[in-house]
Amino acid sequence: MFQSFQPENVVNTPFLFLTGKGGVGKTSIACATAVALADSGNRVLLISTDPASNLQDVFCIELTNSPKPIPNVKNLYASNLDPVAAAHSYREKVVGPYREKLPESVISSMEEQLSGACTVEIAAFDEFTSLLTNNEFTSQYEHIIFDTAPTGHTLRLLQLPTAWTGFLDESTHGASCLGPLSGLAEKKDLYSQTVDVLSDPMQTTLILVTRPDISALFEANRAANELQEIGVRNQLVIVNGLLENYLKEDEVSLAFFERQRKALQLIPDTLKQSDIYSLPFVSHSLTGVDNLRQLFRQHAVPSQELVHVDNDKMPTLNDIVDDFSVNDTRLIFTMGKGGVGKTTIASAIAVGLVEKGHRVHLTTTDPAAHLDYQFQNVHLNENLTISNINPKEEVEKYKAEVLANANEALDVEGLAYLQEDLNSPCTEEIAVFRAFADVVAKSSDEIVVIDTAPTGHTLLLLDAAQSYSKEIARSTGEVPESVTKLLPQIRDPKQTSVVIVTLAEPTPVLESSRLQADLKRANINPKWWIINQSLSATNTMDPVLRGKAASEKKWIYEVNEKIADKCAIIPWLNEEKVGYDKLKDYMK
Template identity: 75%
Template sequence: MYPSFSPNHVQTQFLFLTGKGGVGKTSTACATAVALADSGKKVLLISTDPASNLQDVFGIELTSIPRAVPTVANLYVSNIDPEASAKAYRESVIGPYRDIFPEVVVATMEEQLSGACTVEIAAFDEFTGFLTNREIGNLYDHIIFDTAPTGHTLRLLQLPMAWNGFLEESTHGASCLGPLSGLVDKKELYSSAVAALSDLTKTTLILVTRPDVSAILEADRASKELKEIGIKNQMLIINGLLQHYNEEDEVSSAFYHRQRDALKQIPETLKETTMYSLPYVSYSLTGVENLRNLFKLYDEVPTTDVYMENQSMNLPGLKEVINDFSGNQTKLIFTMGKGGVGKTTVASAIAVGLVEKGHRVHLTTTDPAAHLDYQFQSDHLNQNLTISSINPKVEVEKYKAEVLAKSSENLDEAGFAYLKEDLESPCTEEIAVFQAFAEVVAKSENEIVVIDTAPTGHTLLLLDASESYSKEIERSTGNVPESAKKLLPQIRNPKETAVAIVTLAEATPVLEASRLQDDLRRASINPQWWVINQSLSATNTNDHILKGKAMAEKEWIQEVKDNKAEKCAIIPWLYEEKVGYDKLKDYIK
């Protein structure tokens, strides 16, 4: 269907990989680096991904200083810790203001500098030298960056207001504007870095996706966003494509056909990009030999023991989660997790399960209404279940219009442009959607509300900080609606609210979910349940490839069970898509 990706397709010195968490960016980057080094090229591989497991892949301790890989001639690896970089960056910005501004203002600044934007900018700051330093560049034939900056971050770096120092008068509300305040002295350096990214002869952007609709749509969004700022030398790798299936194995057949159906939904704009594929493999992509096997297109390694019995480690199913919520008379339930892990389906199944136990339930989601229409089809819904859908695009536009209207009189043209780009940050969508959720909850009485997709702890702390900041300086530009003010303490009350984190039994989804949990705990919210979704180890598949993958899941199931979750449940990979109210009841059988 698509030609297999080969390192021979790489023609530029700089390679940047981007894609949703869990699509295989790191394994693709590592395999590419090994193959190029094996061909005689001198290669530097740099990771700026907080969920990176480069040390496990190569079996050596890594730091920000490049280190030679003993088993691969010509390969050097560096693992930049963006969280540590962000911490140092944050202090360099805030330090001068600690004795000048009131404590509540400093707290607001600290929270502005605690989000994903700061981590990304700090990481960009770290690898700028690799892009612009000729002495470093002359040492390597290829420099591969595992994780590329987003178009939003790069657009911010190109705005003139980014170089005017900290905008002390920027009190328009919770935002991600603060991270750029430390860049005043680096304008020329950053301009050179952005120019190198846009140079077709120097840089290739590799979009990595899975044959999964949500991952494909994310790749399309990233592709468009980065093309807008001049990064047009792009290629797409469809990673994890099952090459064949066992007709006698229901899971294998359904897995194969679901992937093919997803590929039919690749947007036309993305089809314009050169596309390659890599196979779905049974083995773990750690260790140099396994990385080499990937480009030999082995989907299984003969020495892999795939005959071990599948195990779900005696974890309960979703039914136990629902019984817990019902028994504790929980009034507000959030399902949280990264995109593509199945939050909407799990939220829908929880809502149906609670209705079946006699509760009145309202289910609200940020997925387009059409998705829930599809999820429940034309079924006659139980009279105790009501559904609403919040359109993030509509809510974001409404929120942005309010902020811009309040701030327009106090800003010049450049400041207004900066504010408009600032409002493109991920925080804006979370805040806008949270306010819409709050209105739904405020109208609900005598029923359980199940909310699919919730804001991070960072966003909740920003809402708190912006409210305190507004009171401190006696302004109204950072107002938080009454419904949101009431909801903030409610979601911190474990007697009323429960959080279920949804993940997959894979490295990146688990590590990202763990960071989400840490973030929520900073905001005094403690998730009660982790739900491991779509687990092959909990199925009865006998397909060699899928059974090998099921074995690889066990490490991450054990990690969640022993070290991450207070309580943990597991849902098997289901060969039949559960559509309709009655089918959703299968989750609680």
């Protein structure tokens, strides 16, 4: 379908950046590419800027900020940049001078505003900027590969001149994040040089990694558009995990194959403009140099079940619904990375509770047509109501409100900074959460199930904004009454439960674990985890899928025994559960 990705034939720039949503295989491809290029005689440096980097697990060697040679691969070096530690240092640099001088609520607000994803990403960018702009250092390598590229939002921030002024020291405009660049003015020239390198097609190749499923493809398309807008146009696409053949007599194998092919028929137009390559679905773990070398050679490596897990003894989704019904849980959130099945699980929980006699309101932030598709526009049970919250509409409403309340004295550059600050990922969470709060405030005598909940950082940010607006008269970051009332309710385990949905794969599990830690900072303890779409819980006989099922065991054990308070498992299903009656199948 697509040409096979062979790094030595494709890569011809000194710098490579890999990007894509969590769980698509960025790190595995980055590591395998580094090994292949080094085996071809090139001197290669591999750098991870991921806060949860697992380069050390892949190569079985402890890594630091300084490059270390990788055993058994001549010419290959690797390092882990720690953006979390860098972000902590940066926060203290910005906030430290104000301690003992400003009220504690103001300090708390500043700290939380500098705890978001944007600050961590800027800190990571700050770390590798020093590498990219050091010609003496970069000249030692033919290729430098970065696992995890900066987003278009971060790069646009770096290009705004107002980010280097004192604007943020004098303005609290009510946007979602305090500008993460406000304390880094001395590095303006270095950042500009780095952005220039990124947008130079002779120096940099951006690799968009995706899976053959709709959500991953559309996330890659979004990233492609964002980066093209700021000049990063030398892009190529890798469709990772393509099942190349299927076992005719195996229903799981056939359904898996057909679902991938249907998704690839919907490849977005922007991705079609780039060269598209593929890599096969592999059953073996991509750890260790030998296994990495096999990825591009497409030789099968036997998988071993290193951990025994008895899936039959784990709870099911029906057990979770029983728990919510018996304990009269009034507010239920489903959370997790994109593509793990949150919306379907939220819908199934809502249907399950209705079938037990409860009145339920289901709402989601997926595009408006999604729940219509999920329920097929058929007549619903009278005890189930549904609403859709459109993130784009809510963000635009929130932006308009903030801009209308902003300081009239803002100059053109100040306004440009404020508008880009409002493009922060946190803005969408806050805008959507306000809409959630309105839905809950209007609901009575019913259970509310909400798909895609705000992170702990967003909840703390809203809390901080509430205190901050009381302390600082010039602040316009007002918190609506519906949000003020909802925050305590979310923290009350007798009223609210959070369900974290994941896949039995390293990245979704690790990122969900970080999500749980984030929520706990906000005094919210997720009660249930769901391992969704598990091949290990099926009876597939396909040798490749069976191998993948075996590799899932480790992550099922990690979640069930070490991370989650309670954990349920749902098998990979041969058919998509669409329609009210089909969703009831989850309760069987």
